[in-house]
Amino acid sequence: MNRPVEALPHALQPYWDLSLAAVQAEALQLALAEDLFETLASPCTPEALAQMHAWQPEATRHWLTLLWSMQLLDRSRDAASEWHYASSEVARRYLTSSSALDCGDAWRFRLASLRDFGAGLANGLRGEKRPAPLANGERWAVAARGHLAREQAAVTAPAACELVAYRRATESAWRLLDLGGGPGLVAVALAKAFPYMHGVVFELPEAADVAAQHIAEAGLASRLEARGGDLVRDDIGTGYDLIWCSSVLHFVPELSACLAKLHAALKPGGELICVHAEIPEEPEAARRMLSYYLPLLWQGRRVTQAGELRQALLAQGFEVCEAQPIALPMAPATALVARRRTK
Numbered sequence: 001m002n003r004p005v006e007a008l009p010h011a012l013q014p015y016w017d018l019s020l021a022a023v024q025a026e027a028l029q030l031a032l033a034e035d036l037f038e039t040l041a042s043p044c045t046p047e048a049l050a051q052m053h054a055w056q057p058e059a060t061r062h063w064l065t066l067l068w069s070m071q072l073l074d075r076s077r078d079a080a081s082e083w084h085y086a087s088s089e090v091a092r093r094y095l096t097s098s099s100a101l102d103c104g105d106a107w108r109f110r111l112a113s114l115r116d117f118g119a120g121l122a123n124g125l126r127g128e129k130r131p132a133p134l135a136n137g138e139r140w141a142v143a144a145r146g147h148l149a150r151e152q153a154a155v156t157a158p159a160a161c162e163l164v165a166y167r168r169a170t171e172s173a174w175r176l177l178d179l180g181g182g183p184g185l186v187a188v189a190l191a192k193a194f195p196y197m198h199g200v201v202f203e204l205p206e207a208a209d210v211a212a213q214h215i216a217e218a219g220l221a222s223r224l225e226a227r228g229g230d231l232v233r234d235d236i237g238t239g240y241d242l243i244w245c246s247s248v249l250h251f252v253p254e255l256s257a258c259l260a261k262l263h264a265a266l267k268p269g270g271e272l273i274c275v276h277a278e279i280p281e282e283p284e285a286a287r288r289m290l291s292y293y294l295p296l297l298w299q300g301r302r303v304t305q306a307g308e309l310r311q312a313l314l315a316q317g318f319e320v321c322e323a324q325p326i327a328l329p330m331a332p333a334t335a336l337v338a339r340r341r342t343k
């Protein structure tokens with residue numbers, strides 16, 4: 001009689017995976033610190049690599065094999081049956097210092113800040129508040145100069161261009177508001193893709209300065225303006241054909257008042273592309289979202305439940321024409337396209 005096959009993987013496997021991820025994160029961190037993906041732009045054997053850096057050859061071989069299993073390296077055998085390792089497509093694109101889309105430092109920043117938050121969970125539960133090292137505007141300006149800029153260039157801006165390409169003709173003139181646009185690279189990418197578009201990046205004043213710098217560097221100052229202000233209290237302008245608003249509504253105290261302001265800022269027929277992560281109903285999908293958004297939730301910020309934003313848009317008189325999954329840095333989100341009715 002055959003032995004009954006036990007259920008695989010074991011029910012504890014997801015939790016073992018958490019501890020295993022610690023080693024994978026360190027392996028990647030070390031690869032970034034050593035600029036490994038730049039070196040392995042051309043294939044190399046572990047022995048040659050170890051010799052180049054005075055590393056231990058066996059340890060190097062096993063580390064490379066782990067990175068291969070994480071799909072950060074490709075490998076192939078030569079005629080002598082020796083493995084040669086080279087950076088994978090994703091590592092070349094996003095984790096190589098010479099790539100325009102490099103997110104290596106941004107990834108390291110995310111790892112460090114999530115570890116730091118995780119280490120403070122017990123204190124947070126007891127209600128201990130950690131003093132913010134910088135004032136709000138300055139904190140966002142630091143983010144805009146650092147990881148937000150890298151992630152916008154690599155992830156958010158290409159996703160925005162792809163989405164907007166379905167909604168605007170390249171040769172038409174239109175007016176954009178990139179609300180809470182951080183470093184402004186979404187607006188910059190849209191302006192490059194749509195030569196007749198002009199518009200505004202609205203941001204807290206300190207971050208608006210960073211966006212202004214990016215706009216100037218891109219030679220787009222005649223078409224894009226970085227306007228500093230508080231979107232809750234200040235005038236955000238009117239007559240927009242399209243408002244791009246991603247990962248911003250978490251920070252406004254009153255959702256309905258903010259959506260009413262966005263509705264009024266659009267031309268009749270104009271569209272709000274509202275891109276935010278919401279907490280899904282299913283635990284598997286909710287897990288990633290909650291791990292990322294727990295710090296925000298603990299600060300008392302808003303992360304809506306799946307479907308809540310749509311309801312809030314409908315309540316303000318928007319017509320919700322489309323809901324599309326979209327890749328945002330760290331966790332996927334939903335892009336809701338909400339139109340101001342023509343009458």
Ligand SMILES: C[S@@+](CC[C@H](N)C(=O)[O-])C[C@H]1O[C@@H](n2cnc3c(N)ncnc32)[C@H](O)[C@@H]1O
Pocket residue numbers: 140144148152156179180181182183202203204207229230231232245246247248251252
């Ligand atoms: C998570 S970032 C998102 C940046 C950008 N939209 C993106 O998706 O990459 C949130 C942005 O909202 C801006 N923000 C938050 N509260 C704001 C307010 N009251 N007025 C203007 N901007 C604000 C922050 O400065 C920050 O750049």
